[in-house]
Amino acid sequence: MTVRVGMVGGGQLARMTYQAGIPLGLTLRVLAADAEDSAGLIGADVELGSPDDPPAMRRFAAGCDVVTFDHELVAPASLTALNDDGVVLRPHPEALRYAQDKRHQRERFAAAGLPVPAHRSVVAGAEIEAFAAEHGWPVVVKAVSGGYDGRGVWVVGDQSQGERLAGEAAGHGVELLAEEHVTLDAELAVQIARRPGGELVVYPAVESVQTDGICHEVLAPAPVPAATAAEAVELGTRIAELTDAVGIIAVELFLSDGKILVNEVATRPHNSGHYSIDGCTTSQFENHLRAVLDWPLGATDLLAPAVAMANVLGGPQSVEQRDVLPRVLADPDARVHLYGKEPRPGRKLGHVTVCGDDLDDVRARAQRAAALLAEAAQEVHA
Numbered sequence: 001m002t003v004r005v006g007m008v009g010g011g012q013l014a015r016m017t018y019q020a021g022i023p024l025g026l027t028l029r030v031l032a033a034d035a036e037d038s039a040g041l042i043g044a045d046v047e048l049g050s051p052d053d054p055p056a057m058r059r060f061a062a063g064c065d066v067v068t069f070d071h072e073l074v075a076p077a078s079l080t081a082l083n084d085d086g087v088v089l090r091p092h093p094e095a096l097r098y099a100q101d102k103r104h105q106r107e108r109f110a111a112a113g114l115p116v117p118a119h120r121s122v123v124a125g126a127e128i129e130a131f132a133a134e135h136g137w138p139v140v141v142k143a144v145s146g147g148y149d150g151r152g153v154w155v156v157g158d159q160s161q162g163e164r165l166a167g168e169a170a171g172h173g174v175e176l177l178a179e180e181h182v183t184l185d186a187e188l189a190v191q192i193a194r195r196p197g198g199e200l201v202v203y204p205a206v207e208s209v210q211t212d213g214i215c216h217e218v219l220a221p222a223p224v225p226a227a228t229a230a231e232a233v234e235l236g237t238r239i240a241e242l243t244d245a246v247g248i249i250a251v252e253l254f255l256s257d258g259k260i261l262v263n264e265v266a267t268r269p270h271n272s273g274h275y276s277i278d279g280c281t282t283s284q285f286e287n288h289l290r291a292v293l294d295w296p297l298g299a300t301d302l303l304a305p306a307v308a309m310a311n312v313l314g315g316p317q318s319v320e321q322r323d324v325l326p327r328v329l330a331d332p333d334a335r336v337h338l339y340g341k342e343p344r345p346g347r348k349l350g351h352v353t354v355c356g357d358d359l360d361d362v363r364a365r366a367q368r369a370a371a372l373l374a375e376a377a378q379e380v381h382a
Protein backbone atom coordinates (compact mmCIF):
# COMPACT_ATOMS: atom_id res chain seq x y z
CA MET A 1 0.00 0.00 0.00
CA THR A 2 1.19 3.53 -0.74
CA VAL A 3 2.76 5.33 2.18
CA ARG A 4 0.62 8.36 2.98
CA VAL A 5 2.17 11.38 4.69
CA GLY A 6 -0.16 14.12 5.95
CA MET A 7 1.10 17.70 6.04
CA VAL A 8 -0.77 20.42 7.88
CA GLY A 9 -0.67 23.50 5.64
CA GLY A 10 -0.78 23.78 1.87
CA GLY A 11 1.84 26.46 1.18
CA GLN A 12 5.06 26.31 -0.80
CA LEU A 13 6.72 24.07 1.77
CA ALA A 14 4.01 21.44 1.27
CA ARG A 15 4.29 21.92 -2.50
CA MET A 16 8.04 21.26 -2.46
CA THR A 17 7.61 18.36 -0.02
CA TYR A 18 5.06 16.82 -2.39
CA GLN A 19 7.55 17.20 -5.22
CA ALA A 20 10.26 15.48 -3.15
CA GLY A 21 7.95 12.57 -2.36
CA ILE A 22 7.19 11.66 -5.98
CA PRO A 23 10.39 9.69 -6.69
CA LEU A 24 9.90 7.78 -3.44
CA GLY A 25 6.37 6.83 -4.47
CA LEU A 26 4.83 8.70 -1.56
CA THR A 27 1.41 10.26 -1.44
CA LEU A 28 1.22 13.62 0.30
CA ARG A 29 -2.12 14.59 1.77
CA VAL A 30 -2.39 18.23 2.83
CA LEU A 31 -4.71 20.20 5.06
CA ALA A 32 -5.03 23.48 3.17
CA ALA A 33 -6.97 26.61 4.05
CA ASP A 34 -7.84 27.25 0.40
CA ALA A 35 -8.04 25.20 -2.83
CA GLU A 36 -5.74 27.81 -4.42
CA ASP A 37 -2.95 27.17 -1.89
CA SER A 38 0.40 26.28 -3.49
CA ALA A 39 0.22 22.54 -2.77
CA GLY A 40 -3.45 22.29 -3.74
CA LEU A 41 -2.67 23.59 -7.24
CA ILE A 42 -0.41 20.66 -8.10
CA GLY A 43 -2.85 17.89 -7.39
CA ALA A 44 -1.84 16.94 -3.89
CA ASP A 45 -4.60 15.12 -2.00
CA VAL A 46 -6.22 18.13 -0.33
CA GLU A 47 -8.54 18.36 2.65
CA LEU A 48 -9.82 21.92 3.04
CA GLY A 49 -10.04 23.20 6.58
CA SER A 50 -8.40 25.01 9.41
CA PRO A 51 -5.77 23.47 11.68
CA ASP A 52 -7.61 25.19 14.52
CA ASP A 53 -10.68 23.03 13.90
CA PRO A 54 -10.20 19.61 15.55
CA PRO A 55 -12.91 17.85 13.43
CA ALA A 56 -11.24 19.07 10.21
CA MET A 57 -7.88 17.89 11.52
CA ARG A 58 -9.36 14.47 12.31
CA ARG A 59 -10.85 14.13 8.80
CA PHE A 60 -7.52 15.12 7.31
CA ALA A 61 -5.42 12.78 9.47
CA ALA A 62 -7.57 9.69 8.87
CA GLY A 63 -5.58 7.22 6.80
CA CYS A 64 -2.24 9.03 7.14
CA ASP A 65 0.75 6.96 8.27
CA VAL A 66 2.27 10.06 9.82
CA VAL A 67 1.24 13.71 10.14
CA THR A 68 3.74 16.55 9.85
CA PHE A 69 3.57 20.33 9.39
CA ASP A 70 4.40 23.05 6.87
CA HIS A 71 3.78 25.74 9.50
CA GLU A 72 3.48 25.85 13.26
CA LEU A 73 0.27 27.86 13.63
CA VAL A 74 -1.76 24.94 14.93
CA ALA A 75 -4.12 25.11 17.93
CA PRO A 76 -3.00 22.87 20.82
CA ALA A 77 -6.57 21.43 20.99
CA SER A 78 -6.17 20.06 17.46
CA LEU A 79 -2.86 18.44 18.33
CA THR A 80 -4.36 16.89 21.46
CA ALA A 81 -7.30 15.55 19.43
CA LEU A 82 -4.97 13.84 16.95
CA ASN A 83 -2.70 12.57 19.69
CA ASP A 84 -5.73 11.06 21.46
CA ASP A 85 -6.73 9.37 18.19
CA GLY A 86 -3.32 7.72 18.08
CA VAL A 87 -2.15 9.69 15.03
CA VAL A 88 1.65 9.69 14.70
CA LEU A 89 2.65 13.38 14.93
CA ARG A 90 6.17 14.27 13.80
CA PRO A 91 7.46 16.46 15.20
CA HIS A 92 5.68 15.78 18.48
CA PRO A 93 3.63 18.70 19.95
CA GLU A 94 6.26 19.24 22.66
CA ALA A 95 8.89 19.86 19.97
CA LEU A 96 6.52 21.97 17.88
CA ARG A 97 6.00 24.21 20.90
CA TYR A 98 9.53 25.57 20.57
CA ALA A 99 8.57 26.98 17.20
CA GLN A 100 5.13 28.16 18.34
CA ASP A 101 6.14 30.05 21.44
CA LYS A 102 9.18 32.33 21.35
CA ARG A 103 9.13 32.82 25.13
CA HIS A 104 9.13 29.08 25.82
CA GLN A 105 11.98 28.72 23.34
CA ARG A 106 14.11 31.53 24.82
CA GLU A 107 13.57 30.25 28.37
CA ARG A 108 14.40 26.65 27.55
CA PHE A 109 17.44 27.53 25.46
CA ALA A 110 18.75 29.92 28.13
CA ALA A 111 18.23 27.26 30.83
CA ALA A 112 20.21 24.80 28.71
CA GLY A 113 23.11 27.25 28.61
CA LEU A 114 22.73 28.10 24.93
CA PRO A 115 23.81 31.62 23.92
CA VAL A 116 20.64 33.72 23.42
CA PRO A 117 20.02 37.50 23.37
CA ALA A 118 18.97 39.10 26.68
CA HIS A 119 15.18 38.89 26.83
CA ARG A 120 12.21 39.37 29.16
CA SER A 121 8.44 39.01 29.06
CA VAL A 122 6.79 42.43 28.97
CA VAL A 123 3.19 43.55 29.31
CA ALA A 124 3.17 47.31 29.94
CA GLY A 125 5.10 50.06 28.17
CA ALA A 126 6.89 50.78 31.45
CA GLU A 127 8.34 47.26 31.38
CA ILE A 128 9.77 47.87 27.91
CA GLU A 129 11.31 51.06 29.25
CA ALA A 130 12.75 49.24 32.26
CA PHE A 131 14.27 46.67 29.89
CA ALA A 132 15.74 49.51 27.79
CA ALA A 133 17.24 51.07 30.91
CA GLU A 134 19.30 47.88 31.29
CA HIS A 135 19.99 47.01 27.67
CA GLY A 136 19.60 50.31 25.79
CA TRP A 137 17.31 51.51 23.02
CA PRO A 138 16.19 50.30 20.56
CA VAL A 139 14.50 47.26 22.03
CA VAL A 140 13.29 44.44 19.77
CA VAL A 141 9.77 43.47 20.83
CA LYS A 142 8.23 40.26 19.50
CA ALA A 143 4.84 38.62 19.62
CA VAL A 144 5.31 35.46 21.68
CA SER A 145 3.37 33.48 19.08
CA GLY A 146 1.76 33.80 15.67
CA GLY A 147 4.47 35.85 13.89
CA TYR A 148 6.41 34.98 10.73
CA ASP A 149 8.45 36.78 8.05
CA GLY A 150 9.02 39.63 10.49
CA ARG A 151 5.30 40.10 11.18
CA GLY A 152 5.24 40.15 14.93
CA VAL A 153 8.71 41.72 15.32
CA TRP A 154 9.01 45.46 16.10
CA VAL A 155 12.07 47.60 16.69
CA VAL A 156 11.00 50.03 19.40
CA GLY A 157 13.06 53.23 19.53
CA ASP A 158 11.73 55.05 22.57
CA GLN A 159 9.31 55.08 25.45
CA SER A 160 6.32 56.48 23.56
CA GLN A 161 6.64 53.82 20.84
CA GLY A 162 6.86 51.19 23.57
CA GLU A 163 3.69 52.52 25.26
CA ARG A 164 1.82 52.50 21.96
CA LEU A 165 2.90 48.98 21.04
CA ALA A 166 2.13 47.58 24.48
CA GLY A 167 -1.33 49.21 24.36
CA GLU A 168 -2.12 47.79 20.91
CA ALA A 169 -0.83 44.34 21.83
CA ALA A 170 -2.93 44.27 25.01
CA GLY A 171 -5.98 45.27 22.93
CA HIS A 172 -5.43 42.31 20.61
CA GLY A 173 -4.50 39.84 23.35
CA VAL A 174 -0.94 39.56 21.98
CA GLU A 175 1.74 38.58 24.51
CA LEU A 176 5.12 40.27 24.11
CA LEU A 177 8.76 39.43 24.61
CA ALA A 178 11.43 42.16 24.75
CA GLU A 179 14.95 41.43 23.46
CA GLU A 180 18.19 43.34 23.31
CA HIS A 181 18.81 44.75 19.83
CA VAL A 182 21.73 42.68 18.60
CA THR A 183 24.19 44.33 16.20
CA LEU A 184 24.26 41.82 13.37
CA ASP A 185 27.38 41.09 11.32
CA ALA A 186 25.41 38.37 9.55
CA GLU A 187 22.58 35.92 10.07
CA LEU A 188 23.39 32.25 9.74
CA ALA A 189 21.21 29.15 9.59
CA VAL A 190 21.67 25.41 9.89
CA GLN A 191 19.24 22.64 8.99
CA ILE A 192 19.26 19.28 10.67
CA ALA A 193 17.23 16.22 9.68
CA ARG A 194 16.52 13.96 12.64
CA ARG A 195 14.84 10.56 12.97
CA PRO A 196 12.75 9.41 15.95
CA GLY A 197 15.64 7.39 17.40
CA GLY A 198 17.91 10.45 17.30
CA GLU A 199 19.97 9.66 14.19
CA LEU A 200 20.61 12.92 12.42
CA VAL A 201 22.37 14.58 9.52
CA VAL A 202 23.39 18.22 9.39
CA TYR A 203 23.46 20.53 6.38
CA PRO A 204 26.29 23.05 6.00
CA ALA A 205 25.97 26.38 7.81
CA VAL A 206 24.56 29.00 5.43
CA GLU A 207 24.23 32.76 5.50
CA SER A 208 20.69 34.07 5.36
CA VAL A 209 20.44 37.67 4.16
CA GLN A 210 17.39 39.29 5.75
CA THR A 211 15.79 42.66 5.08
CA ASP A 212 12.89 43.89 7.19
CA GLY A 213 12.52 40.47 8.77
CA ILE A 214 12.20 38.68 5.41
CA CYS A 215 14.79 36.31 4.00
CA HIS A 216 15.98 37.64 0.61
CA GLU A 217 18.99 35.42 -0.09
CA VAL A 218 20.79 32.34 1.19
CA LEU A 219 24.49 31.70 0.53
CA ALA A 220 25.98 28.24 0.92
CA PRO A 221 28.39 27.56 2.41
CA ALA A 222 28.22 30.61 4.69
CA PRO A 223 31.19 32.89 3.87
CA VAL A 224 32.51 32.79 7.45
CA PRO A 225 35.63 31.31 9.07
CA ALA A 226 35.61 27.51 9.36
CA ALA A 227 35.53 27.72 13.17
CA THR A 228 32.35 29.86 13.04
CA ALA A 229 30.66 27.43 10.63
CA ALA A 230 31.65 24.51 12.88
CA GLU A 231 30.21 26.28 15.92
CA ALA A 232 26.95 26.92 14.05
CA VAL A 233 26.71 23.24 13.13
CA GLU A 234 27.41 22.22 16.72
CA LEU A 235 24.76 24.59 18.13
CA GLY A 236 22.23 23.35 15.58
CA THR A 237 22.91 19.77 16.55
CA ARG A 238 22.52 20.54 20.26
CA ILE A 239 19.21 22.28 19.59
CA ALA A 240 17.90 19.38 17.50
CA GLU A 241 18.67 17.07 20.41
CA LEU A 242 17.32 19.40 23.08
CA THR A 243 13.99 19.92 21.30
CA ASP A 244 13.77 16.20 20.48
CA ALA A 245 12.28 17.29 17.15
CA VAL A 246 11.84 14.86 14.26
CA GLY A 247 12.00 15.94 10.63
CA ILE A 248 13.86 19.05 9.54
CA ILE A 249 14.87 21.44 12.29
CA ALA A 250 16.08 24.83 11.02
CA VAL A 251 18.05 26.94 13.44
CA GLU A 252 18.41 30.69 12.81
CA LEU A 253 21.54 32.24 14.33
CA PHE A 254 22.92 35.73 14.77
CA LEU A 255 26.60 36.46 14.22
CA SER A 256 27.54 39.49 16.28
CA ASP A 257 31.08 40.63 16.93
CA GLY A 258 32.40 37.18 16.07
CA LYS A 259 30.03 35.47 18.52
CA ILE A 260 27.00 33.33 17.70
CA LEU A 261 23.62 33.79 19.39
CA VAL A 262 20.59 31.60 18.79
CA ASN A 263 17.69 33.52 17.23
CA GLU A 264 14.96 30.96 16.70
CA VAL A 265 14.14 27.46 15.58
CA ALA A 266 11.61 26.10 13.10
CA THR A 267 10.64 22.43 13.29
CA ARG A 268 9.94 22.01 9.57
CA PRO A 269 11.56 22.65 6.20
CA HIS A 270 12.62 26.29 6.08
CA ASN A 271 13.40 29.02 3.57
CA SER A 272 17.06 28.88 4.62
CA GLY A 273 17.17 25.32 3.24
CA HIS A 274 15.50 25.80 -0.15
CA TYR A 275 18.93 25.92 -1.76
CA SER A 276 19.32 22.23 -0.90
CA ILE A 277 16.88 21.17 -3.66
CA ASP A 278 19.47 22.02 -6.31
CA GLY A 279 22.54 22.48 -4.12
CA CYS A 280 22.78 19.30 -2.02
CA THR A 281 22.76 15.56 -2.62
CA THR A 282 19.46 15.24 -0.73
CA SER A 283 17.07 18.17 -0.37
CA GLN A 284 15.69 19.26 2.99
CA PHE A 285 12.23 18.24 1.73
CA GLU A 286 13.26 14.68 0.93
CA ASN A 287 15.11 14.38 4.23
CA HIS A 288 12.08 15.76 6.07
CA LEU A 289 9.99 12.96 4.55
CA ARG A 290 12.61 10.32 5.28
CA ALA A 291 12.97 11.53 8.87
CA VAL A 292 9.25 11.63 9.70
CA LEU A 293 8.86 8.15 8.18
CA ASP A 294 11.88 6.94 10.20
CA TRP A 295 13.73 5.99 7.05
CA PRO A 296 17.52 6.31 6.55
CA LEU A 297 18.56 9.89 5.86
CA GLY A 298 20.22 11.08 2.66
CA ALA A 299 23.62 12.74 2.32
CA THR A 300 23.70 16.51 2.82
CA ASP A 301 26.87 17.34 0.87
CA LEU A 302 26.99 20.45 -1.27
CA LEU A 303 27.05 19.68 -4.98
CA ALA A 304 29.12 22.74 -5.85
CA PRO A 305 31.68 24.96 -4.14
CA ALA A 306 29.19 27.86 -4.10
CA VAL A 307 25.39 27.92 -4.06
CA ALA A 308 23.18 31.02 -3.94
CA MET A 309 19.43 31.19 -3.55
CA ALA A 310 17.40 34.36 -4.06
CA ASN A 311 13.73 34.70 -3.18
CA VAL A 312 11.20 36.10 -5.64
CA LEU A 313 9.23 38.54 -3.49
CA GLY A 314 5.97 40.12 -4.61
CA GLY A 315 5.99 43.83 -5.42
CA PRO A 316 3.12 46.28 -5.28
CA GLN A 317 1.51 45.17 -8.57
CA SER A 318 0.26 41.94 -10.12
CA VAL A 319 2.26 39.32 -11.94
CA GLU A 320 2.98 38.02 -15.44
CA GLN A 321 5.95 35.80 -14.73
CA ARG A 322 5.65 33.76 -17.90
CA ASP A 323 6.67 36.78 -19.99
CA VAL A 324 10.08 37.02 -18.32
CA LEU A 325 10.66 33.33 -17.69
CA PRO A 326 12.48 32.74 -21.02
CA ARG A 327 14.90 35.56 -20.12
CA VAL A 328 15.52 34.04 -16.70
CA LEU A 329 16.05 30.58 -18.16
CA ALA A 330 18.58 31.98 -20.62
CA ASP A 331 21.03 31.44 -17.74
CA PRO A 332 21.46 27.67 -18.05
CA ASP A 333 22.33 27.34 -14.34
CA ALA A 334 19.29 29.21 -13.01
CA ARG A 335 17.05 26.69 -11.24
CA VAL A 336 13.63 28.33 -10.99
CA HIS A 337 10.99 27.35 -8.45
CA LEU A 338 7.67 29.20 -8.66
CA TYR A 339 4.98 28.54 -6.10
CA GLY A 340 1.86 29.43 -8.10
CA LYS A 341 0.85 32.05 -5.54
CA GLU A 342 -1.12 35.24 -6.16
CA PRO A 343 1.36 38.10 -5.89
CA ARG A 344 1.13 40.42 -2.91
CA PRO A 345 3.75 42.87 -1.66
CA GLY A 346 6.43 41.05 0.32
CA ARG A 347 4.91 37.63 -0.38
CA LYS A 348 7.30 34.79 -1.23
CA LEU A 349 6.32 33.81 -4.79
CA GLY A 350 9.26 31.60 -5.66
CA HIS A 351 13.02 31.28 -5.52
CA VAL A 352 15.96 30.80 -7.86
CA THR A 353 19.10 28.82 -7.08
CA VAL A 354 22.40 28.98 -8.95
CA CYS A 355 25.29 26.57 -8.27
CA GLY A 356 28.85 27.25 -9.41
CA ASP A 357 32.44 27.82 -8.41
CA ASP A 358 32.42 31.41 -7.26
CA LEU A 359 30.07 32.81 -4.63
CA ASP A 360 30.01 36.37 -6.00
CA ASP A 361 29.17 35.05 -9.46
CA VAL A 362 26.35 32.67 -8.42
CA ARG A 363 24.96 35.28 -6.07
CA ALA A 364 24.78 37.93 -8.78
CA ARG A 365 23.10 35.50 -11.17
CA ALA A 366 20.53 34.33 -8.62
CA GLN A 367 19.78 37.94 -7.69
CA ARG A 368 19.35 38.91 -11.34
CA ALA A 369 16.99 36.01 -12.04
CA ALA A 370 14.91 36.68 -8.93
CA ALA A 371 14.81 40.41 -9.71
CA LEU A 372 13.53 39.72 -13.24
CA LEU A 373 10.75 37.52 -11.85
CA ALA A 374 9.98 40.04 -9.11
CA GLU A 375 9.90 42.89 -11.63
CA ALA A 376 7.44 40.85 -13.58
CA ALA A 377 5.51 40.66 -10.35
CA GLN A 378 5.47 44.44 -10.34
CA GLU A 379 4.39 45.00 -13.95
CA VAL A 380 1.28 47.09 -14.17
CA HIS A 381 -1.61 45.60 -16.13
CA ALA A 382 -3.17 48.98 -16.96
Ligand SMILES: Nc1ncnc2c1ncn2[C@@H]1O[C@H](COP(=O)(O)OP(=O)(O)O)[C@@H](O)[C@H]1O
Pocket: 117, 140, 142, 147, 148, 149, 150, 151, 152, 153, 179, 180, 181, 182, 183, 184, 187, 210, 212, 213, 214, 252, 263, 264
Ligand atom coordinates in the same frame (compact mmCIF):
# COMPACT_ATOMS: atom_id res chain seq x y z
N1 LIG B 1 17.11 40.68 19.00
C1 LIG B 1 17.27 41.04 17.72
N2 LIG B 1 18.23 41.93 17.37
C2 LIG B 1 18.40 42.34 16.09
N3 LIG B 1 17.63 41.90 15.05
C3 LIG B 1 16.65 41.01 15.32
C4 LIG B 1 16.42 40.52 16.66
N4 LIG B 1 15.42 39.64 16.61
C5 LIG B 1 15.03 39.56 15.33
N5 LIG B 1 15.75 40.38 14.54
C6 LIG B 1 15.62 40.54 13.07
O1 LIG B 1 14.26 40.27 12.70
C7 LIG B 1 14.19 39.09 11.90
C8 LIG B 1 12.92 38.31 12.23
O2 LIG B 1 12.93 37.93 13.59
P1 LIG B 1 12.48 36.48 14.04
O3 LIG B 1 12.48 36.43 15.52
O4 LIG B 1 13.31 35.47 13.33
O5 LIG B 1 10.96 36.45 13.55
P2 LIG B 1 10.17 35.62 12.44
O6 LIG B 1 9.43 34.60 13.22
O7 LIG B 1 9.30 36.63 11.79
O8 LIG B 1 11.20 35.02 11.50
C9 LIG B 1 15.48 38.35 12.19
O9 LIG B 1 15.82 37.47 11.13
C10 LIG B 1 16.46 39.52 12.34
O10 LIG B 1 16.80 40.04 11.07
Ligand SMILES: [Mg+2]
Pocket: 252, 264
Ligand atom coordinates in the same frame (compact mmCIF):
# COMPACT_ATOMS: atom_id res chain seq x y z
MG1 LIG C 1 12.95 34.08 11.88
